Amino acid sequence: MDQERTATVTEPKESAVLPDGSKEFVVDVHTEDMELNMGPQHPATHGVMRILLRVDGELVTGAQPHLGYLHRCAEKIGENVEWLQYLPYTDRYDYLAAMNNNLGYSMAVEKLLGIEIPRRAEMLRIICAELNRIGSHLIAFGTYGLDLGAFTPFLYTFREREWMMSLFEKICGARLTYSYIRIGGVFNDTPPGWLGEVSRFCDTFLVKWQEYYDLVVENQIFIGRTADVGVIPREMAMDFGLTGPMLRGSGIDFDLRRDMPYSLYGEVDKAGALNIPVARGEKGSLGDCWDRVWVRTMEMKESIEIVRWCLDNIEAGPVIGELPKTLRVPAGEAYVGIENPRGELGHYVVSDGGKVAVRCRVRGPSFCNLPVLEEIMLGTLLADSVAIIGSTDVVVGETDR
Amino acid sequence: MDFTGICDRLKAIGAPGILGVDEPREKNPEDKKDLGRAGDSFVLVDPEELEGFLRFCRDDTELQFELLCDLTATDPGNDDEELWLNYNLLSIAHKHRLAVKAKISKENSNAPSVADVYRAAQWHEREAAEMFGITYRNHPDPRHILLPDDWIGYPLRKDYEYPKEYRGISCE
Amino acid sequence: MSLSTLALPLSLLTDPALKLAESETPEVAEAAAEMGELTSGTNLINELLMLAPIPDFVPGWAIPLTAIMIGVAIVMGVVSLNAMAGTWLERKVSGHIQCRYGPMRAGWHGFLQPLADGIKLMLKEDMIPIGSDRVLFVMAPALVLASVLGALAVMPLSPDFFFADAPMGLFLILALTSTTTIGVIMAGWASNSKWSVYGAMREAAQVVAYEVPLGISLLVPLIVAGTFSLTEVSEMQSGMFGIGGWLIFKNPFMFPALILFFIAVLAESKRAPFDLPESESELVSGFLTEYSGIRWSFFFMEEYAAMFLYCVVTAFFFLGGFNSPLTWLFEDGGLLPNVILWNVAAFFTIVVKGYIGLFVMMWVRWTLPRLRIDQVMTMGYKYLTPISLVCVLGAGIWEWGKAALLG
Numbered sequence: 001m002d003q004e005r006t007a008t009v010t011e012p013k014e015s016a017v018l019p020d021g022s023k024e025f026v027v028d029v030h031t032e033d034m035e036l037n038m039g040p041q042h043p044a045t046h047g048v049m050r051i052l053l054r055v056d057g058e059l060v061t062g063a064q065p066h067l068g069y070l071h072r073c074a075e076k077i078g079e080n081v082e083w084l085q086y087l088p089y090t091d092r093y094d095y096l097a098a099m100n101n102n103l104g105y106s107m108a109v110e111k112l113l114g115i116e117i118p119r120r121a122e123m124l125r126i127i128c129a130e131l132n133r134i135g136s137h138l139i140a141f142g143t144y145g146l147d148l149g150a151f152t153p154f155l156y157t158f159r160e161r162e163w164m165m166s167l168f169e170k171i172c173g174a175r176l177t178y179s180y181i182r183i184g185g186v187f188n189d190t191p192p193g194w195l196g197e198v199s200r201f202c203d204t205f206l207v208k209w210q211e212y213y214d215l216v217v218e219n220q221i222f223i224g225r226t227a228d229v230g231v232i233p234r235e236m237a238m239d240f241g242l243t244g245p246m247l248r249g250s251g252i253d254f255d256l257r258r259d260m261p262y263s264l265y266g267e268v269d270k271a272g273a274l275n276i277p278v279a280r281g282e283k284g285s286l287g288d289c290w291d292r293v294w295v296r297t298m299e300m301k302e303s304i305e306i307v308r309w310c311l312d313n314i315e316a317g318p319v320i321g322e323l324p325k326t327l328r329v330p331a332g333e334a335y336v337g338i339e340n341p342r343g344e345l346g347h348y349v350v351s352d353g354g355k356v357a358v359r360c361r362v363r364g365p366s367f368c369n370l371p372v373l374e375e376i377m378l379g380t381l382l383a384d385s386v387a388i389i390g391s392t393d394v395v396v397g398e399t400d401r
Numbered sequence: 402m403d404f405t406g407i408c409d410r411l412k413a414i415g416a417p418g419i420l421g422v423d424e425p426r427e428k429n430p431e432d433k434k435d436l437g438r439a440g441d442s443f444v445l446v447d448p449e450e451l452e453g454f455l456r457f458c459r460d461d462t463e464l465q466f467e468l469l470c471d472l473t474a475t476d477p478g479n480d481d482e483e484l485w486l487n488y489n490l491l492s493i494a495h496k497h498r499l500a501v502k503a504k505i506s507k508e509n510s511n512a513p514s515v516a517d518v519y520r521a522a523q524w525h526e527r528e529a530a531e532m533f534g535i536t537y538r539n540h541p542d543p544r545h546i547l548l549p550d551d552w553i554g555y556p557l558r559k560d561y562e563y564p565k566e567y568r569g570i571s572c573e
Numbered sequence: 574m575s576l577s578t579l580a581l582p583l584s585l586l587t588d589p590a591l592k593l594a595e596s597e598t599p600e601v602a603e604a605a606a607e608m609g610e611l612t613s614g615t616n617l618i619n620e621l622l623m624l625a626p627i628p629d630f631v632p633g634w635a636i637p638l639t640a641i642m643i644g645v646a647i648v649m650g651v652v653s654l655n656a657m658a659g660t661w662l663e664r665k666v667s668g669h670i671q672c673r674y675g676p677m678r679a680g681w682h683g684f685l686q687p688l689a690d691g692i693k694l695m696l697k698e699d700m701i702p703i704g705s706d707r708v709l710f711v712m713a714p715a716l717v718l719a720s721v722l723g724a725l726a727v728m729p730l731s732p733d734f735f736f737a738d739a740p741m742g743l744f745l746i747l748a749l750t751s752t753t754t755i756g757v758i759m760a761g762w763a764s765n766s767k768w769s770v771y772g773a774m775r776e777a778a779q780v781v782a783y784e785v786p787l788g789i790s791l792l793v794p795l796i797v798a799g800t801f802s803l804t805e806v807s808e809m810q811s812g813m814f815g816i817g818g819w820l821i822f823k824n825p826f827m828f829p830a831l832i833l834f835f836i837a838v839l840a841e842s843k844r845a846p847f848d849l850p851e852s853e854s855e856l857v858s859g860f861l862t863e864y865s866g867i868r869w870s871f872f873f874m875e876e877y878a879a880m881f882l883y884c885v886v887t888a889f890f891f892l893g894g895f896n897s898p899l900t901w902l903f904e905d906g907g908l909l910p911n912v913i914l915w916n917v918a919a920f921f922t923i924v925v926k927g928y929i930g931l932f933v934m935m936w937v938r939w940t941l942p943r944l945r946i947d948q949v950m951t952m953g954y955k956y957l958t959p960i961s962l963v964c965v966l967g968a969g970i971w972e973w974g975k976a977a978l979l980g
Binding site for chain 1: 667670671672673767771845846848849852853854855856857939940941942943944945946947948
């Protein structure tokens with residue numbers, strides 16, 4: 001045991017002898033905080049992250065995340081492989097939202113190339129990105145239940161995610177690392193009947209969504225565990241550069257899809273299909289764990305609306321533009337941030353006009369949302385710290401890249 | 402606000418350390434060596450004035466860049482003497498972005514830490530420091546973040562040599 | 574608690590000792606009779622053995638000893654069978670709640686899965702972590718299992734088949750099952766793991782907090798029934814088609830007491846939403862983190878045995894004990910009076926009632942998230958304890974009023 005307990009009996013210097021002649025002894029029990037390694041192998045860290053906790057009994061008095069266990073040199077690889085070859089590596093950083101990663105990287109390179117994307121490809125991109133957002137939030141939602149000790153929602157969400165993954169399998173052959181969205185468009189047109197199945201998925205999902213909401217989000221124990229826990233006030237959220245559901249969970253109404261529209265999201269917004277949920281602090285103070293989970297839950301519903309709009313408006317046409325086999329990207333630099341399920345996924349690419357990138361920087365939202373843990377985990381209980389880690393929804397593949 | 406508007410505002414409020422502005426341009430058809438430039442516009446800032454500059458950007462009511470979206474560095478190539486420091490700012494209130502760039506020499510790669518201005522910079526600076534060998538002055542927590550503490554070399558520099566072994570494990 | 578712990582070996586011994594005493598000196602007979610007052614009733618195994626043709630060279634004390642051994646073996650068998658049935662049921666229940674099947678391969682609907690698991694657990698490497706307190710580490714699972722085995726000895730399997738019918742049966746069960754806490758704390762401390770210590774400390778805090786409402790809410794049926802003995806309380810509830818006589822219908826405060834008791838039982842047996850001692854997402858596995866193989870399965874057997882026992886206690890003191898329409902059919906003065914069938918029906922009744930309770934516990938476990946330690950404490954001390962006290966007061970007044978009015 002690290003925890004040292006030393007009881008020392010000291011004789012006080014003053015008034016050592018009491019009036020009745022006996023000596024007074026002061027027993028000074030000296031206790032120390034315990035250091036507790038949460039991770040790298042711990043069920044609540046969602047991968048191989050390590051958090052060094054200082055605990056005083058159940059109370060957390062210090063938290064220090066240690067990263068790097070899953071560092072796979074993504075940025076260095078980006079400087080060593082050709083532009084198109086790097087695409088499959090983008091699948092690997094946030095492996096739960098591979099479509100969104102593909103989209104971010106493709107858009108950054110397309111910005112340098114300055115090419116037009118066929119309209120059908122843009123539609124398919126949005127459908128895939130939103131479906132993947134649903135899948136990613138389903139995992140976040142399910143594993144959050146696991147963190148709080150509710151095992152069952154996890155399997156329910158995996159049932160829906162399974163359908164989503166089989167949809168992706170039909171469209172690109174892969175279930176987790178899709179590489180479907182390519183520079184210049186998407187890899188392939190949809191197989192016959194695929195869009196109809198997506199529509200059926202949307203209908204079924206909304207029914208199931210209500211079940212999840214009633215089972216977990218409105219559960220009294222769940223509210224008791226998450227409300228007023230891990231509160232991130234507005235100023236702190238902005239100071240730490242939080243994005244995505246973490247930011248909206250703190251009551252800041254900002255979504256890149258609506259406020260700095262890319263792809264066809266501007267049109268979606270005009271059609272009124274883009275209703276960004278923003279936390280209002282219904283069950284506790286604004287910015288607590290419940291708010292973040294609520295935002296994610298509502299976003300799933302919102303994504304379904306976007307997908308439906310796309311399904312209504314999609315037209316036949318080409319899905320990928322003409323590109324040379326060896327892509328030479330014009331010299332320059334571009335930063336493109338898109339709204340990933342976890343926040344803003346930024347790609348900063350620098351080209352010198354050659355076949356490979358000079359710099360391929362990835363701004364992973366998980367990495368940027370994580371430092372806030374150091375702050376909000378202080379003074380919480382051990383069980384709360386698990387709830388807080390879960391509510392940040394980190395994917396360690398992305399923090400370490 | 403678009404990029405020109407932001408630049409005008411920056412000049413109007415007298416933000417310190419602005420060295421210039423770089424905007425994308427077309428290829429010059431007469432000069433064959435000229436590649437042109439694509440992509441984003443950015444503001445070039447004196448690295449020593451970075452902290453003050455970012456503070457201006459954050460606090461000005463019309464710019465109001467509350468979020469430091471990204472902080473990184475770039476090694477443009479072996480024949481280049483300079484490292485770039487890239488900052489990407491985002492304003493939630495006004496829904497605009499600004500890319501800021503500062504250049505420091507590779508020999509003496511020193512820059513002031515901006516963790517005081519944006520808390521978000523702390524981890525990004527730790528990453529840039531270990532990857533590029535940049536010393537951020539007055540950084541509150543200058544440890545390695547992704548690499549092990551005993552890692553030798555700066556992996557994202559262009560002159561980085563891959564280690565033959567690490568702690569007795571062959572890397573080849 | 575110490576008194577009742579002592580009472581266990583006594584109660585196991587008394588009946589055989591009584592038989593033994595008949596042929597011995599008057600002093601022994603006197604002592605045995607004194608002890609016999611502690612436990613009333615008969616031991617069926619002993620009686621059956623007495624009926625068997627026994628050769629002369631077998632000494633007199635061998636028969637009661639054999640009876641005890643057989644009794645112990647039966648209790649062990651009950652515990653292991655119950656653990657197997659419990660794990661199977663848990664997997665199937667959780668599976669069907671979670672839209673999947675659970676085990677399907679080993680036997681009919683995975684019925685043999687617990688057997689396969691048991692073999693696996695026994696063949697597993699028995700690991701004792703370096704730096705652990707070996708003696709405590711090895712003793713802890715044994716202690717945990719022993720306490721629940723002792724408690725099960727008091728549980729009658731049918732009106733005429735029991736090992737020890739202690740007049741203070743309920744008291745004994747409560748005392749013995751709460752000693753598992755000591756084993757859990759030992760396990761947590763001995764594991765040399767911080768997570769295990771957390772589990773142990775939480776267990777200690779939780780059991781102390783919930784022992785109070787558990788005991789107090791049981792006072793309500795005790796006031797109504799007026800006995801601690803499980804067989805007596807069951808007899809009291811017979812008649813009215815085997816349902817109408819249940820204690821829960823005899824006092825309006827019985828129903829809230831049942832709810833309180835069940836919540837406290839969930840906390841006592843470390844079941845979700847009170848599974849803080851082993852909360853797998855926070856404390857890895859709590860006090861079980863360092864255990865593996867057969868030692869780990871001892872904890873598991875204890876958990877299911879304790880759950881079953883608590884459910885049986887619930888059945889005895891709230892839900893009619895052995896009485897059901899089936900036993901009503903076969904009981905004295907019923908439609909088809911038959912002692913053997915009556916006993917068999919009673920056995921099935923109590924098992925079914927116990928497993929219905931078990932099913933509810935699993936249902937709750939696979940539905941609800943876990944509470945936080947401070948919420949658990951708040952609930953125990955601030956809500957359950959006062960409410961159960963009010964229940965006891967109300968039940969007492971009701972019974973007093975009833976006695977005063979009806980004479």
